[in-house]
Amino acid sequence: MNTHPTEPLAALALPRGPRTSLRSITAIAATTLLAGSLAACGSDTKKDESTTLTVYAASSLKTVFEQLATEFEADHKGVKLSFNFAGSSDLVAQIQQGAPADVFASADTKNMQKLIGTALAPAAFATNTLEIAVPTDNPAHVRTLADLTTKGVQLVTCAPEVPCGAAAATVETNAKLDWKPVSEEQSVADVLGKVEAGDADAGLVYVTDVKAAGDKVVGIEIPGKVNAVNTYPIAALDGSKNADLAAAWVALVTGAEGQKVLAAAGFGKA
Amino acid sequence: MRTGEPSVPRWAWVPAAAGGLLVLLPLVALLAKVPWSDFGGLVTSESARVALWLSLRTAAASTLLCLLLGTPMALVLARSSFRGLGLLRAGVLVPLVLPPVVGGIALLATFGRRGLMGHALEVAGVQVAFSTIAVVLAQTFVALPFLVTSLEGALRTAGRRYESVAASLGARPTRVLFRVTLPLVLPGLVSGAVLAFARALGEFGATITFAGSLQGVTRTLPLEIYLQREVDPDAAVALSVLLMAVAVVIIVVARRDRSAW
Numbered sequence: 001m002n003t004h005p006t007e008p009l010a011a012l013a014l015p016r017g018p019r020t021s022l023r024s025i026t027a028i029a030a031t032t033l034l035a036g037s038l039a040a041c042g043s044d045t046k047k048d049e050s051t052t053l054t055v056y057a058a059s060s061l062k063t064v065f066e067q068l069a070t071e072f073e074a075d076h077k078g079v080k081l082s083f084n085f086a087g088s089s090d091l092v093a094q095i096q097q098g099a100p101a102d103v104f105a106s107a108d109t110k111n112m113q114k115l116i117g118t119a120l121a122p123a124a125f126a127t128n129t130l131e132i133a134v135p136t137d138n139p140a141h142v143r144t145l146a147d148l149t150t151k152g153v154q155l156v157t158c159a160p161e162v163p164c165g166a167a168a169a170t171v172e173t174n175a176k177l178d179w180k181p182v183s184e185e186q187s188v189a190d191v192l193g194k195v196e197a198g199d200a201d202a203g204l205v206y207v208t209d210v211k212a213a214g215d216k217v218v219g220i221e222i223p224g225k226v227n228a229v230n231t232y233p234i235a236a237l238d239g240s241k242n243a244d245l246a247a248a249w250v251a252l253v254t255g256a257e258g259q260k261v262l263a264a265a266g267f268g269k270a
Numbered sequence: 271m272r273t274g275e276p277s278v279p280r281w282a283w284v285p286a287a288a289g290g291l292l293v294l295l296p297l298v299a300l301l302a303k304v305p306w307s308d309f310g311g312l313v314t315s316e317s318a319r320v321a322l323w324l325s326l327r328t329a330a331a332s333t334l335l336c337l338l339l340g341t342p343m344a345l346v347l348a349r350s351s352f353r354g355l356g357l358l359r360a361g362v363l364v365p366l367v368l369p370p371v372v373g374g375i376a377l378l379a380t381f382g383r384r385g386l387m388g389h390a391l392e393v394a395g396v397q398v399a400f401s402t403i404a405v406v407l408a409q410t411f412v413a414l415p416f417l418v419t420s421l422e423g424a425l426r427t428a429g430r431r432y433e434s435v436a437a438s439l440g441a442r443p444t445r446v447l448f449r450v451t452l453p454l455v456l457p458g459l460v461s462g463a464v465l466a467f468a469r470a471l472g473e474f475g476a477t478i479t480f481a482g483s484l485q486g487v488t489r490t491l492p493l494e495i496y497l498q499r500e501v502d503p504d505a506a507v508a509l510s511v512l513l514m515a516v517a518v519v520i521i522v523v524a525r526r527d528r529s530a531w
Contacts, residue, residue: 089500154400159483161500182400183482184489186496190478198384199399 050078053245054100056091057083058107058232060128060188060208064265065105065253072252079245087187088163095237102240103249105232108163112233119235124270125254126232126262128206130167132220133195133213140201145171145222148202149179156191156200159184164191167228168204174226192217206230211266231270297514304511305504312508320486321494322512328402328490329470332409336417336466339410341459344421345447349430366415373411374479381407381480404481405488409470416469417462424458425451464524468517 057065062085069081084091084101088111095101095115104119106112112122134142140153148155157179158165165184172179182200185191188209194200196216203217210219234253236246252258259269305312312318347359365373379385381398391398398404432454436446452459474492481488483497491513499506 087500093499093503156400156482159497159500161497181484183484185483186478186493186500190483193479194399194482197378197382199378199382 050080051242051245052080052082053102053242053249054082054084055103055105055249056095056099056101057085057103057105058088058091059085060107060206061085061105061232063212064258064261064267067261068252068258071257072249076245076248081249101237102242102246103234103236105234105253107232108230109233110163112235115235115237118238119233120238122233122235123250123254124231125234125258126270127268128208128230128232128266129224129227129268130164130171130204130222131207131210132222133192133203133205133210133217134201134220135195135198136215136218138201138218139198142202142220144220145175145177145226149177154199154201155179155181156183156185156194156203157181158188158191158204159186162186163230164188164204164206167230170228171204171222171226174228206266208266229268232267300507300510300514303507305508308504309508309511312502312505313512315505317485317489317494317498318491318505318509318512321489321491321509322516324402324405324486324489325471325491325513326516328405328409329467329473331406332413332470333463333467335406335410336414336470337459337463340414340417340462340466341421341452343414344418344425344462345451347418348422348425362418363415365412370412370473370475371479374408374476374481377404377408377411377476377480399480400482400484400488402481402487405477405490408476408480409473412473412476413466413469416465420462420465421455421458424455424462427458428454460524464521467520471513471517471520 055065062083065083065085069083072081073079084094084099086094088106088108091101091104092106092111092114095104095118104112104115105125107128109122109124112119132142132145132148134140140147140150142148142153147153157168160166160169164187183194185194188205191200191203191205192209192213195203195205196213207219210217234250236243236250240246253262263269343362347355347362368376378399380387381391381404382388383392383397383399396403398407428451432450433446436450437443441449472492473490474496477483477488477490478493478496483489483493489497491509495506495509495513498509
């Protein structure tokens with residue numbers, strides 16, 4: 001396309017002169033090939049020895065599921081759990097495109113419903129509610145929901161398009177308030193990041209997120225009668241090669257042991 | 271091809287074609303997914319128009335900032351020599367390999383309310399976080415290396431002969447720069463500016479981490495695409511094609527005079 005000698009991309013690898021540039025290109029190419037072949041080795045070593053159960057789960061379930069995985073692997077010899085934690089809608093999109101998942105746990109019922117026909121008998125196993133997260137020194141002196149509407153308070157929420165933002169909108173309606181966020185983020189992690197950094201005075205996130213953030217943020221409870229409740233469903237997926245194991249994982253999560261770990265992380269009963 | 275002109279070795283066509291396919295096939299696949307019957311409606315929705323306009327304004331501002339800051343940077347890197355120059359060059363290029371989200375975290379640590387410059391900015395009455403300024407800063411941060419490297423390459427290729435002649439005839443450095451050097455490397459400068467603009471237009475990670483996302487203020491087209499994917503994947507695909515079309519038009523227009531097609 002470009003006939004000029006100063007091709008910009010060649011210039012990227014041009015620290016001293018043309019000779020060095022050729023050498024560094026070779027080095028980059030060699031490194032890329034090496035990295036590629038290493039990655040290829042890594043991906044198919046486990047297969048022959050053990051069974052892998054692949055669980056797709058909403059990001060907020062990371063701590064709980066990883067804890068339960070240790071128990072599950074101890075009870076099922078030769079079974080390894082492989083997790084994919086991401087936003088529920090991203091996961092649904094991947095499953096719809098044929099990603100090899102055995103189990104899916106969503107942060108809301110809406111996303112689970114998109115998998116009707118694929119998700120086998122979804123069961124609600126936990127609930128999550130919202131909480132106000134503020135930086136440890138609470139610079140804007142936020143104490144109640146109404147404080148979020150005070151002029152000058154930098155409030156950050158999720159966008160109404162994503163589950164945590166829909167929940168925030170429900171709280172806003174229930175409490176008959178009208179707040180003007182300075183930013184409507186894509187995910188809870190984005191909201192929490194801005195509160196932790198101190199750039200936001202307050203953020204609306206899930207109770208479990210405040211708990212997981214430890215002492216980096218302080219949580220302020222939202223009264224139950226105006227709070228929004230998100231229900232988490234879990235389901236084994238049709239077409240799984242490990243249907244029994246998938247069912248066993250669902251049973252662990254929905255059973256007494258799973259409920260204990262979920263409660264400790266701040267989740268409510270379904 | 272004319273006789274006597276060096277030609278491309280025949281074998282080079284094979285990897286070139288493979289590379290071309292690697293880039294073009296996903297674009298074709300994307301085009302195949304576009305719901306063409308609703309396309310007009312999807313790309314002219316209010317949120318789409320607001321996001322596109324914001325993207326064009328911020329990317330233009332970032333490109334201007336890149337030119338103002340990056341041209342002198344390239345000059346220094348190409349034309350001067352001092353200890354630590356190599357290290358400085360490496361530092362300037364870091365944003366190229368840095369995951370944009372990390373760039374956003376770094377910018378937050380610099381210009382955020384509690385960042386390095388946060389207090390000074392607050393005293394000056396400037397609030398960067400959650401403002402359009404933050405979008406421009408994020409875009410400039412990731413786009414600047416593209417301009418600097420293309421221009422530095424052009425400066426090195428152009429050499430210093432004409433500059434030396436001009437200087438020996440009594441021209442001062444500033445005059446040499448504007449009358450000799452810059453006209454000589456104009457193609458490199460344009461190409462660098464186009465790359466920087468394209469990079470700024472597609473910027474996502476640093477923006478969402480550092481600037482946030484609010485319609486009309488910080489939600490550029492890439493952020494709008496990511497958000498729309500949550501509710502309406504068709505709209506996201508349509509907007510992606512719009513972004514691609516804008517980028518292609520700009521690249522073609524800017525390179526019209528210098529390309530072989």
